[in-house]
Amino acid sequence: MWHPKGRCFGAPDKRKPIMVHGGKLVWQILRIVCGFIAGVLAAGVFLSWGLFQTGGPDQDPIAFAAMLGTGLVTASVLGSLAFVPAAVAIVLAEALAWRGIIYHLAAAGLIALGLWTLGGETMDAGPRPGTSVALAAGFFGGLVYWIIAGRSSGQWRSN
Numbered sequence: 390m391w392h393p394k395g396r397c398f399g400a401p402d403k404r405k406p407i408m409v410h411g412g413k414l415v416w417q418i419l420r421i422v423c424g425f426i427a428g429v430l431a432a433g434v435f436l437s438w439g440l441f442q443t444g445g446p447d448q449d450p451i452a453f454a455a456m457l458g459t460g461l462v463t464a465s466v467l468g469s470l471a472f473v474p475a476a477v478a479i480v481l482a483e484a485l486a487w488r489g490i491i492y493h494l495a496a497a498g499l500i501a502l503g504l505w506t507l508g509g510e511t512m513d514a515g516p517r518p519g520t521s522v523a524l525a526a527g528f529f530g531g532l533v534y535w536i537i538a539g540r541s542s543g544q545w546r547s548n
Contacts (some may be wrong), residue, residue: 409546413544413545416545420537421483424536424537424539429467429530430464431529431533432467432501433462433465435526437457439522471501482539484543485543486544490539492539494528494532498528501526501527501530505523
């Protein structure tokens with residue numbers, strides 16, 4: 390005799406359902422949003438600091454304040470440009486429960502490199518000036534995201 394869902398009565402169902410813990414999912418979504426914002430802010434300020442090459446606030450406070458202001462503007466531009474690729478990387482990490490720091494650093498570095506080379510000339514003579522600073526900013530943003538949300542990727546699923 391057949392079941393309406395297409396399987397025989399008495400046959401064991403070999404599919405394991407994915408159970409979701411609702412409270413953990415809500416907290417993880419909150420961590421993802423905060424981690425993305427903090428990571429983008431960290432990458433923007435790091436990129437601005439690396440390209441301005443200013444010292445601390447003791448040496449030149451006006452240049453330091455200009456660097457911080459530029460970093461905030463840079464972070465807003467980075468956040469808008471990196472949102473879609475970062476969302477794909479985050480969904481992939483959450484779905485497959487990839488919690489490793491290497492994945493998050495590599496994904497953020499690749500996104501930063503992609504954004505840095507976007508719209509530039511061809512790389513005939515080598516990478517564009519500032520590529521190492523852009524990669525380091527991406528790695529730093531990925532580290533900040535991993536500290537806040539990446540370490541707990543996929544923990545909202547209860548098995």
